[in-house]
Amino acid sequence: MKVRKIPMRMCLGCQQMKPKRELLRIVKTPEGRVEIDPTGKRNGRGAYLCPDPECLKKAAKGHRLEKAFGVPVPEAVLNELEGKLEFQ
Structure with a gap:
């Protein structure tokens, strides 16, 4: 086999490098919006985060999402991500 x-x-x-299926995907769509991608298959530029609130805090503090996408990430998206991570 x-x-x-x-x-x-x-x-x-x-x-840290981790298997793709264990991470959450955030995508910048071709229209320029930054959204959460639950399927992992949406069109656009993707960035990945562990399902751990500490990783989100580190990424937000270091402006790593902004650097990955080249656009400012709306506070609403960060709040939505934080809410989703708390329930996992």
Whole structure:
């Protein structure tokens, strides 16, 4: 049997490589909006975060989401992400 390659992505918060399925994807759509991508398949530039509130705090404090997308991330998106992480 052939061994399948597991796609790895880096978390913007802790800067560790982890399997793509374990991370949350945030996407900048072609229209320029920054949104959460629950499916992981939406069109646009993606960035990944661990499902850990500390990683979100580190990424927000270091402005890593803004750097990844090249646009300011609205406070509403950060609040939505924080709310989603608290329930996991």
